[in-house]
Amino acid sequence: MRHPVEDHLLNLTRRQFFGKMAQGIGTMALGSMMGNNLFAGVPSPFERGFLGSPHFAPKAKRVIYLFQHGGPSQMDIFDYKPQLNDQFDKDLPKSVRGDQRITGMTSGQSRLPVAPSIFQFKKYENNQDGLWVSELYPHTASVAKELCVVHSVFTEQINHEPGVSFLQSGHQLPGRPSFGAWMSYGLGSMNENLPAFVVMISQGRGTAQFVSSRLWGSGFLPSEHQGINFRGGSEPVLFLQDPNGIERTDRRRMLDQLARQNNEEARQSMDPEVIARIAQYEMAYRMQTAVPELTDFSQESQETLDMYGPNVKTPGTYAYNCLMARRLAERGVRFVQLYHRGWDQHFNLPTQIRWQCEDTDQPQAALVKDLKRLGMLDDTLVIWGGEFGRTTYSQGALTKENHGRDHHPRCFTMWFAGGGTKPGITYGKTDDYCYNIIDKPMHVHDLHATLMHLMGIDHQRLTYRYQGRDFRLTDVHGHIIRDILA
Numbered sequence: 001m002r003h004p005v006e007d008h009l010l011n012l013t014r015r016q017f018f019g020k021m022a023q024g025i026g027t028m029a030l031g032s033m034m035g036n037n038l039f040a041g042v043p044s045p046f047e048r049g050f051l052g053s054p055h056f057a058p059k060a061k062r063v064i065y066l067f068q069h070g071g072p073s074q075m076d077i078f079d080y081k082p083q084l085n086d087q088f089d090k091d092l093p094k095s096v097r098g099d100q101r102i103t104g105m106t107s108g109q110s111r112l113p114v115a116p117s118i119f120q121f122k123k124y125e126n127n128q129d130g131l132w133v134s135e136l137y138p139h140t141a142s143v144a145k146e147l148c149v150v151h152s153v154f155t156e157q158i159n160h161e162p163g164v165s166f167l168q169s170g171h172q173l174p175g176r177p178s179f180g181a182w183m184s185y186g187l188g189s190m191n192e193n194l195p196a197f198v199v200m201i202s203q204g205r206g207t208a209q210f211v212s213s214r215l216w217g218s219g220f221l222p223s224e225h226q227g228i229n230f231r232g233g234s235e236p237v238l239f240l241q242d243p244n245g246i247e248r249t250d251r252r253r254m255l256d257q258l259a260r261q262n263n264e265e266a267r268q269s270m271d272p273e274v275i276a277r278i279a280q281y282e283m284a285y286r287m288q289t290a291v292p293e294l295t296d297f298s299q300e301s302q303e304t305l306d307m308y309g310p311n312v313k314t315p316g317t318y319a320y321n322c323l324m325a326r327r328l329a330e331r332g333v334r335f336v337q338l339y340h341r342g343w344d345q346h347f348n349l350p351t352q353i354r355w356q357c358e359d360t361d362q363p364q365a366a367l368v369k370d371l372k373r374l375g376m377l378d379d380t381l382v383i384w385g386g387e388f389g390r391t392t393y394s395q396g397a398l399t400k401e402n403h404g405r406d407h408h409p410r411c412f413t414m415w416f417a418g419g420g421t422k423p424g425i426t427y428g429k430t431d432d433y434c435y436n437i438i439d440k441p442m443h444v445h446d447l448h449a450t451l452m453h454l455m456g457i458d459h460q461r462l463t464y465r466y467q468g469r470d471f472r473l474t475d476v477h478g479h480i481i482r483d484i485l486a
Contacts, residue, residue: 049188054456059420059486060381061190063183063455064325064336066364067383068356069164070209070343073390073405074413075434076117076353079151080132083432084116084392088400092393096433103158105346105395106406112393114433115403118350127424136357139365146368146377148421148484152428152437155388155409155444160209160344163387163409168215170448170473177219177464179448180335182473183455184225185218186462190332193290195283197335198328199227200321204342204359206352211339220466222272224279227337230324232316236295240288248288255282294327307369309362322363326370329380343386346395347404368417381419381454388412392433411437414447420454422486442481449478454485 075081092112106112119134124144131149133141140147157163162172169176177185184196199216216227230236242251259278266274297305297313300323311317318340325336340360345352364384371377389412390405397403411430417423429439442450449459452473459478463470 049184049186051186051457051462054187055458055461056456058454058456059379060418060454061379062329062332062334062336063180063381063383063419063451064329064367065179065338065383066322066360066367066385067164067167067337067339068343068360068386069211069339069341070160070207070345071163071386071388071390071407071412072343072356073117073345073349073353074151074411075390075392076119076349077134077137077357078132078149078413078415079411079430079434080121080134081116081392081432081434082121084114084434087114087433088116089113089398092433092435096431096435098436100410101158102391103407106391106393109395112391113398114392115394115398115405118401126426128426131424131426136353137361139361143365143368143417145424146372146417148416148423148425148427149413150415150427150442150484151411151413151430152440153385153412153414153442153444153447154437155412157388158407158409160387160407161212163407164209164215166444167385167387169219170445170475174214175219176471177221177225177473178216178227179451179473180216180227180337181218181221181225182452182462183335185221185464186457187334187455190334191290193286194294194328194331194333195228195287196333197225197227197337198333199229199337199339200232200324201229201339201341202232202316202318202321202359204318204340205355206342207344207346208341209344211341215339216337220471221464222275224283227335232320234315236315237287237291240291242288290331294331295324297323304370307362307366309366311359312363318359319363319366322367323370326367326374326376329371329376330374345390345404346406348402349390349404350402371418377418379419381421381451382417383414383451384416385414386412392435408435410435416484420486421484425484427481427484440483443477445474445477446479446481448474450481450484453480 092114119136121132121134123130123132124141126144131144155163155166157166157172165174166172168178180197189196201211213229218226242248262274262278305312308323309319311319312323314320321338325338328336342356368382371380388407388409391408394403395406427440428437428442430436431438452459459472459474463472
């Protein structure tokens, strides 16, 4: 009879072997990364991705996702509803609201008074029948011919945390891999010296919600696929610099010794997270050279810097992050995610939305123009949007010049540029109250399926087995919206 400890160790080994090695990473990845003879010359799956190559020829090689955290008001920026001017302070008809649940912030209001947008709109020439954009976004309007504007995105989530999680991971509960992590896992990196997935955060001047690192997490995927958060400030990645008294050759010897120990541990435990640590240590070592060059804007022309606006040299601003996003994309980073906080405008919306648009308008338009100028827009997909929209009725007191808007998941606007989307079109339509979709709805799962298609991935075939089930970004849903594909 075996000792109970021996039984435990044997059982642990079986679980690790059958549960983890079957997930597609193991000694092949380890051998490739460590350069041993058994797997010499085999590219690491962390570099080439689990798929090895896309399912079909991609339109987009990389993604820049400009996430407007908090929920921008679609009817104050893109979804023009002039007929609402005659409905000022009138109750939203019950026939329009239907049985939709509303948040606890307005459920106690005796009235839901309609609050038309106070901003002027202008129709800009695109390649279709024109794009209405408010006075808040003149720079973005100047690239109307490049934009694919979708007015009919909708979600099931009415609060921030589940709403953002749903947009980022396809599920409202924490623990699922983010969109960027799925792209890293499936397609891998195009630059061995930089991560496949980078995240940057900027703070707006409006009411801001908390941003959690789980939003760019890898969930149940191997941890090397999580997003790397580049911080604002003089040191975008902590601990990249060698400590005082440590030379690069010393660091290399330390990593080699650590890799040998991790190598032995991986061979015994067959735990993919040990392999992930080897990959992460090696990436950090290579980033010591790559990141300082990446963040050095001295070679950018003054014309380029001026195009992004006066804050472009200030780390942590939206302008700085937009230029960084272009530089990361230029260097082959697969997925760049920007979070701009401050769009949660329940009160004092007219003032706060002006601030937010001042901070975001010029830099994001410059990003599109810059990619176009460099010949990168065709294979770079730019995404703009938040987790939901805002209500047509006012939250709290309503005056001509001041009001707020609550969360609205039934319809909101996103736009895309490049990466195989049709330029210069609008898609979908909302009703006269900007409250319900009346033509061509796009669910979040449809959005994900379409974006993955542009990256050359069949969303039904990129899966990961976890706890006995094959998971995917779109769960068991999602249809490709082919009308927006070029």
